[in-house]
Amino acid sequence: MNKNIRIVALCLAASMMISLAACRPQGQETTATSETTTEATTTTSAAASETTKESETSATSDDNGLPLKGCKIEFKPEDQRYHYDMDLKLDTSRKTIGGHVVFDFYNDSAADWDKLCLRDYPSLYKNPKNVGYDAGVKTHGEITEITNITDGRNNGKIEMTRDEDVSVVWLPLATALKPGEKMTLSYDFVATIPTVADRYGYQDGVYNVTNFYPILAEYTADGWSHAGFYSVGECFYSEISDYDVRLTVPEDMVVLSTGLENGENKRSDSKTITIHADCVRDFVFSCSQDFEVVEGDYKDTHIRVAYTEEDYPEYYGKTAEVYLKASIDSLRIFGEAFGEYPYKDLEVIIAPIAAGGMEYPNLIIITKDSYAAEEDEESQDQIIQLEADNVVSHEIGHQWFMGIVGSNSGMQPWLDESFASYTEYVYDVGVYPDKSDNERLPITFKDDSSDEEWKANMTESGYIPINRPYYDFDNQFVYITAVYSMGKDLLIDMEKAVGREDFYAIIREYVQENAFRNADQSDFFRVLYKYAGTDNKELNSLTFKYLDDKGQAPAA
Ligand SMILES: [Zn+2]
Incomplete structure (x- = not known):
């Protein structure tokens, strides 16, 4: 985030070109002698020598x-990854996302698991206080329905309970899951998508559908991790998994998601998209019937930047092009510095959200700044470039x-x-x-x-x-x-x-x-x-x- x-x-938008140097910490006033050296060498800096x-x-x-x-x-070996298989449907009339989940995993700890902990973040939107809103939320969510929870080892039904923090869901197991033992957990769920400009929400024709399905919490030395949810900070903490998703949406919906689309089955008013994602911590998608997309490549990675034009097609089109370049530059620079980006896709969504940006596996959301569209061209260009250089690079750094x-x-x-x-x-x-x-x-x-x-x-x-x-x-x-x-x-x-x-x-x-x-x-x-x-x-x-x-x- x-x-x-x-x-x-905002400072730039108001033409307040403040002196950045005046704000710099004292420790950075000393410029390293090799600051502008573009080609790497193995020479150590003056400080390190x-x-x-x-x-x-x-x-x-x-x-x-x-x-x-x-x-x-290199990806983690396949036999060490969890696997979510999901049949999902986005219901745009009811503003819900739901479906059937089959989750294959194993106990990767040294302790017996006599219960599992799922995190269900959409339920927090039932009460706007939970997610930090006190005004402007047009509709709040309902508690996510989670039903037919089944332990595949014995086909036994599991009765769930929730903590006072409704995002914490407990599943007591009739038979403890031993260290290394595999299990298949299946369940159905329906979660409400709030009408709000947020990383999870619907606004101005764009659905950001993130942190939306009940996901297994992380098991730590202190037991199941279930840190509180923060509207500004994060509490997301999960295991590397593969995903096979069949996502049904209205026929004219443009969908961008974690993972790669590898098929589409069209019907008269809907379509089902087949998506596979390798070695990621979560699956998310954004979609809109109004999305325009610009595309590019860096090595084996295909990058798509999606935006809606509204009243300023030229401005948002220009923004998307600049963000695409910043995305390619980020993958190149970070790939060289930290190791090559190992995925074949990266999606950049320009949408109205509360924060400047938000990161998910293979997908980032950058806030849509409509205020800048009415600035003069020079100011627009400055603002777009500043956001590309700082927000787009930051969210891609999170990859x-x-x-x-x-x-x-x-x-x-x-x-x-x-x-x-x-x-x-x-x-x-x-x-x-x-x-x-x-x-x-x-x-x-x-x-x-x-x-x-x-x-x-x-x-x-x-x-x-x-x-x-x-x-x-x-x-x-x-x-x-x-x-x-x-x-x-x-x-x-x-x-x-x-x-x-x-x-x-x-x-x-x-x-x-x-x-x-x-x-x-x-x-x-x-x-x-x-x-x-x-x-x-x-x-x-x-x-x-x-x-x-x-x-x-x-x-x-
Ligand atoms: Zn961040």
Whole structure:
């Protein structure tokens, strides 16, 4: 998810070309000597070469076992993936999505499972308070109906219960599922799609159908994870699965989804699309009868950008073209830095949603900014490019940090949001190599010590630790500033401490080690210190300032 860009974009829309340099943190005023070097070398930065030991331990060559630039990211073996088989129908008259699900999985933990936990997020829309709305929601949802829940091992029916948090659904098992044991769970469901401009909702002819079916929660060392839902933050946390979906929609609906369409069966007023997705954490789709689509390719990946024209066909058409280019650039730059995007499709939806953008496997949603359509052409172009460079790149960055490397987005939000925010910078360096560091976004607020909310969250070091669970931040402002802005700063400053190419190589190794599993922050720190060394004073001082547990770093 991306929130901060709204502030930036609105500033530009009002022709308030604020001085970005004035907002930059002090730590970034020093421009690395190799800042504008476009071609990678294995040379370490000045900071990282403080000691000879660091240059030995933070090498980027394959001699040291670090993956090379642009390396491939292999899918998890098929027998380790779960599998959802879904027959779905979008009912546009009732605004519901529902169908039959057959879910094959196994107990991937060392504990017996005497119950399962499903997450049912659409039920939260029954009460707008749950999802953070207090006005403007035209219709609220109903609690999702989940019926015919069956344990395939004995064809026994399962009686579900819900927590007070209605998104938490418990399925007691008559016979516990043993470690390694397989099971087929089947159920029917019908969920209401609220009429609201959101990542899950219907607005202006566009359906964003995400986090919509009851999905198995993640089992952790503390049991089933069922963190609370946040309208600004995230709580989504699931296992890598394959999906076979047959989706029935009105005949003239243009559908973009996770995975690849591999067939279509048309009837007089409806059609059923067959979709297969390999090795993803979720299945989502967006659709509209009014979607226009522009398309392009990067290597083996086909990219589609969908938008509705409304009253400004030229403006939205231009926006889609710029977003397509930013998508291709993102796949190229991130593929080289972190390992090649392993999927054959990427969908970019331009639609009205509350946040600046939202990420899902193979599909991102970028908010539709109708305010900009009435600006003069020069302002329009600036706004479109700014959103492409920051929101589109951020959400595509999530394909690596959320999609490929999963994490607990409620308990350790920095592992996906700080990293996705850092990818905005990586993109900026890749697309605009000649910019000076002072010309680069982001704007950060970490030195705004006059703010009372900020002060209340600060530690003695004068920073807000970013690696906290969502609920440990006092409010959305502090959460966004810490996890997005400061998290981005931390990773940029780590890059400067270690050296750009070395840091990319370390992240590549982190991605390779954790691809298609759920990582913990200790997985990142282990790789970081293994290859950057434990005696990099600059690095240690960063972790000391920014991280609650000092990033498990050695004493500074
Ligand atoms: Zn994000």
